[in-house]
Amino acid sequence: MKGLFITFEGPDGSGKSTQIKKLAQYLTEMNIKYIQTREPGGTVISDKIRAILLDPEHQEMINETEVLLYAASRAQHVREKIMPALAEGKIVLCDRFVDASVAYQGYGLGISIDQVKAINEFATGGLVPDRSYMIDLPVEESRRRLIARQGQEFSVDLDRIEQKKQSYHEAVRQGFHEIYNKEQSRICLVDGNQSIDSLFSLIKSDFTLLFRKHNQ
Numbered sequence: 001m002k003g004l005f006i007t008f009e010g011p012d013g014s015g016k017s018t019q020i021k022k023l024a025q026y027l028t029e030m031n032i033k034y035i036q037t038r039e040p041g042g043t044v045i046s047d048k049i050r051a052i053l054l055d056p057e058h059q060e061m062i063n064e065t066e067v068l069l070y071a072a073s074r075a076q077h078v079r080e081k082i083m084p085a086l087a088e089g090k091i092v093l094c095d096r097f098v099d100a101s102v103a104y105q106g107y108g109l110g111i112s113i114d115q116v117k118a119i120n121e122f123a124t125g126g127l128v129p130d131r132s133y134m135i136d137l138p139v140e141e142s143r144r145r146l147i148a149r150q151g152q153e154f155s156v157d158l159d160r161i162e163q164k165k166q167s168y169h170e171a172v173r174q175g176f177h178e179i180y181n182k183e184q185s186r187i188c189l190v191d192g193n194q195s196i197d198s199l200f201s202l203i204k205s206d207f208t209l210l211f212r213k214h215n216q
Helices: 016-029 044-054 063-087 098-108 113-124 139-150 166-182 196-214
Strands: 005-009 034-038 091-095 131-136 187-191
Touching: 005 016, 005 098, 016 034, 016 091, 016 131, 016 196, 034 063, 044 063, 063 091, 063 098, 063 113, 098 113, 098 166, 131 166, 131 196, 139 166, 166 187, 187 196
Parallel strands: 005 091, 005 131, 034 091, 131 187
Antiparallel strands: none
């Protein structure tokens, strides 16, 4: 039986990484086979592309290059890591996927949504997550958490995307909401302002139902 592809989306600081770790721990306790990965990255080649994308020294990067580099990293990731794991019947937990490109490069950078989708359709071979947990968080709170995580004011320690202006991140958040409005059957939108445990309780409950249905 083919595995389940689960993605986590949302702004930096929304708690995606924490929730993925908690779901991974739950799967371990339930003795369910899974892999945990992230984007951009996930493979040797994809991680090298990630370094280029997020390097704050690369301010000259044009928008089209950004779109294509994310897609290139994803193409390698899908075929080298994600699809083989799904073929083995494993759960794949992935931090970001195509929704992130639509939100960040489409809505954030103002690139044609249709073009971003078409490029990623080619990159992924049409792979779509079985469930996407979209953690919503106001931009002000996202930036506050990033500052707290850095332990200082915004600086060069933030990556190239994190350093972008607030107006950009507001557009990205709006983009995530637009994506959710169009794909509510796939996406589970959750409030990132609640406690870690409350948030995980919602995610675990939804995932459990999805997993049971998948295995019927």
